[in-house]
Amino acid sequence: MGQPYHIRSFCSIQQETILLNGKPVFKSEQEDFGAFAKEAYQFLTIKYPKFFKMDHLSKLAFLTANLVLDKENITPDEPSNTALVFANSASSLDTDRKHQESIKNKDNYFPSPAIFVYTLPNICLGEISIKYKLYTENSFFIFDSFQPQKLIAYTKGLLDSKKAENVLCGWVEFDGKTYKSFLYLVSAKGTLEHTEETILKLYNA
Amino acid sequence: MSNVFLSHNNIISALGFSSEANVQKIHDEITGLQVVSNETLLNEPFCSSLVNQTLLEKKFQNLHPKGQFTRLEKMMIASLSPVISASEIELDTKVGFLISTTKGNIDVLDKNSPFPTERAYLSALGRTLKIFFGFANEPTIVCNACVSGILSVAVAKQYIQQGLYDHVFIVSGDLVTEFILSGFNSFQALSKSPCKPYDKNRSGINIGEVAASILVTKDEKKLAKESVQILGTGSCNDANHISGPSRTGEGLYRSVLSALGDSKIDPQEIDFISAHGTATMYNDEMESIAFNRLGLSKTPLNSLKGYFGHTLGASGLLETIVGVHSLNNNTLYASIGYEELGVSLPINVIQKTEEKNLNVFLKTASGFGGSNTAALFKKII
Incomplete structure (x- = not known):
């Protein structure tokens, strides 16, 4: 069904290390994610102050997307039809727990809109869309574990129907002290095959 | 397909x-x-x-x-x-x-x-x-x-x-x-x-x-007796703000255009719109702008939030199901709570439940993160 699609670039961030197309880009000694994300932001000279108001999941997704999109010359100056199809297992639980903390004590009740808005996993898609001017399809899925075949079917649907020219896909998980992101850009062009086998190999690398 | x-x-x-x-x-x-x-x-x-x-x-x-x-x-x-x-x-x-x-x-x-x-x-x-x-x-x-x-x-x-x-x-x-x-x-x-x-x-x-x-x-x-065909869908981000809708209704406008393209029908074929209508000023205003940009200002429209409130992640499916029954019953359902137009551009809010021959409806929704989705459904004849 439809034409074959390919993977152009891919990026992963985990354990204080950033890999782009399989090659190390940045490594830090900072075990705290907030400190690591700040160092990575500075190292990559991103210059987007809104970054610092984002929650951890959005920062993780934003950094990973930034690396892939910049590598493929997808910039806000020339808006592209790039859809975002992300998934994870913990949804926005990391921030949910912070909001819950603010309401657990009736005598010390301090719910805040700035935190509450991040209690949805798709907010990270909104953050990337705003930065890159992507007026495109955004979907956030939750799976028990990374399941490329579902993402493949959905991505192919978007490309076959011409709703998108490129799809930035993958996994962005932030839960307590552990995090892992793996995003890859799919389009007609590219060198790697858009298959479950390839995607799993890159994910596990 | x-x-x-x-x-x-x-x-x-x-x-x-x-x-x-x-x-x-x-x-x-x-x-x-x-x-x-x-x-x-x-x-x-x-x-x-x-x-x-x-x-x-x-x-x-x-x-x-x-x-x-x-x-x-x-x-x-x-x-x-x-x-x-x-x-x-x-x-x-x-x-x-x-x-x-x-x-x-x-x-x-x-x-x-x-x-x-x-x-x-x-x-x-x-x-x-x-x-x-x-x-x-x-x-x-x-x-x-x-x-x-x-x-x-x-x-x-x-x-x-x-x-x-x-x-x-x-x-x-x-x-x-x-x-x-x-x-x-x-x-x-x-x-x-x-x-x-x-x-x-x-x-x-x-x-x-x-x-x-x-x-x-x-x-x-x-199929059930009320079954409808899903003609097409579209989903577009506002690329504007994470907690407020776009002032130009950009994402919703593009979502409906995408759903129309997917469906291969003209906007004139839409018999009614099951809209989002959360009753916040920013949302309702944004929708009125988007529907006017789409030439849908005269199409009958309701929000079902006056019956159920905003049911978050379930609202889109809930309202789609009511829309399916609306087509099957050939009935436009009143948008309760509405009395006087409170958005800056004209829209045709359904004030009285009435029978009408219906074939196609548009469902729309918008949410935090700048998300918007539109879907078109057609009665099976």
């Missing part, structure tokens, strides 16, 4: 425990909203539409469940169960399972919850439901803010057209919880009285709760 249809369906809400019961109440212009005083949920009275706990328990126990289930799981199971039974489809590997929700079992994070906090993982909710029904496939959970419900219909259609499944069951649900109410209250968005979408005197949103379920299938032998 094969046609894909919406088939058997169910709604569990304050208005009743079947789609037909809910639609009858809507026909009679009866709201499920009322003022609630419950300090464990919010330290001041709020207006909401809640599922009757005693009736829910009775419906749920009739299914002879084994194990401990949260309130949301009971609602979802009680909603999806009659849909699976009516469809007479064996849950084999060609049957997909979608869940749409924004917050799932978030209430288990509360220190007074009898459930372990691990149940807050949406994947745990998926596992519980998968095991209860015996689905052969892992569920896909669509968690995309307030467009989740309608986006799940678009996802089901794509899964079927890509050959992943022949049939997909969707269950949607979200609860009224302290977590949600405290958050919306911190935005000062909650109305203390029944909401008034698009009205000059609107006072904000109400949060409500429902569970809704539907069968999506390509098999014409598995």
Whole structure:
């Protein structure tokens, strides 16, 4: 069904290390994610102050997307039809727990809109869309574990129907002290095959 | 590419425990909203539409469940169960399972919850439901803010057209919880009285709760009498703000254009719009701008938030199901709460429930993160 699609670039961030197309880009000694994300932001000279108001999941997704999109010359100056199809297992639980903390004590009740808005996993898609001017399809899925075949079917649907020219896909998980992101850009062009086998190999690398 | 249809369906809400019961109440212009005083949920009275706990328990126990289930799981199971039974489809590997929700079992994070906090993982909710029904496939959970419900219909259609499944069951649900109410209250968005979408005197949103379920299938032998065809869908981000809609309605405008292109129909063929209409000024204003840009200012439109409140990740599916019955009953349902136009551009809000020959409707939704989704449905003749 439809034409074959390919993977152009891919990026992963985990354990204080950033890999782009399989090659190390940045490594830090900072075990705290907030400190690591700040160092990575500075190292990559991103210059987007809104970054610092984002929650951890959005920062993780934003950094990973930034690396892939910049590598493929997808910039806000020339808006592209790039859809975002992300998934994870913990949804926005990391921030949910912070909001819950603010309401657990009736005598010390301090719910805040700035935190509450991040209690949805798709907010990270909104953050990337705003930065890159992507007026495109955004979907956030939750799976028990990374399941490329579902993402493949959905991505192919978007490309076959011409709703998108490129799809930035993958996994962005932030839960307590552990995090892992793996995003890859799919389009007609590219060198790697858009298959479950390839995607799993890159994910596990 | 094969046609894909919406088939058997169910709604569990304050208005009743079947789609037909809910639609009858809507026909009679009866709201499920009322003022609630419950300090464990919010330290001041709020207006909401809640599922009757005693009736829910009775419906749920009739299914002879084994194990401990949260309130949301009971609602979802009680909603999806009659849909699976009516469809007479064996849950084999060609049957997909979608869940749409924004917050799932978030209430288990509360220190007074009898459930372990691990149940807050949406994947745990998926596992519980998968095991209860015996689905052969892992569920896909669509968690995309307030467009989740309608986006799940678009996802089901794509899964079927890509050959992943022949049939997909969707269950949607979200609860009224302290977590949600405290958050919306911190935005000062909650109305203390029944909401008034698009009205000059609107006072904000109400949060409500429902569970809704539907069968999506390509098999014409598995249709219900009210079945409709999914013509096309579109989903576009505003690329503007994470908690406020675009002032130009950009994402919604593009979503409807995308759904029209996918459907290969003209805007003039749309008989009515089941809109989002949360009754916040920014949302309603944004919709009026988008619909005017699309040349849909004269198309009859309703918001069902005046009956159920905003039911978050379930609202899109709930309102789609009511729209399906609207087509089947050839009836435009009144947008209750509306009296006088309160947006800057003209829109044709349905003020009185009336019979009319209907063929096509447009469902739209918008949500945090700048998300928007549109879908078009057509009666099967």
